Amino acid sequence: MDKETMDMFQTIIDQLHKMDTRLDKMDTRLDKMDNRMEVIEVRQNKMHEQLNELQLSQKLFEMNANKKLARLQDGMDTVEEILKMHELIPG
Numbered sequence: 001m002d003k004e005t006m007d008m009f010q011t012i013i014d015q016l017h018k019m020d021t022r023l024d025k026m027d028t029r030l031d032k033m034d035n036r037m038e039v040i041e042v043r044q045n046k047m048h049e050q051l052n053e054l055q056l057s058q059k060l061f062e063m064n065a066n067k068k069l070a071r072l073q074d075g076m077d078t079v080e081e082i083l084k085m086h087e088l089i090p091g
């Protein structure tokens with residue numbers, strides 16, 4: 001090969017080396033982004049579990065509150081009937 005062709009190949013090789021270096025840096029950045037995304041996914045999954053637990057707790061609270069309110073209303077109905085029987089309130 002002549003000198004001119006060798007210089008041209010060397011220039012191409014140098015440029016390819018620069019491109020390879022840039023791609024390596026990009027790959028490193030993408031790896032960091034992948035790691036961050038994995039952390040975000042773990043956090044999101046944890047928050048999803050916590051939200052599900054909170055929803056379950058809220059539903060249990062509502063169910064218990066409704067039962068207790070129904071019992072309280074039954075008690076109030078009983079008191080009202082007793083007061084009516086003794087003519088302490090108009091019936």
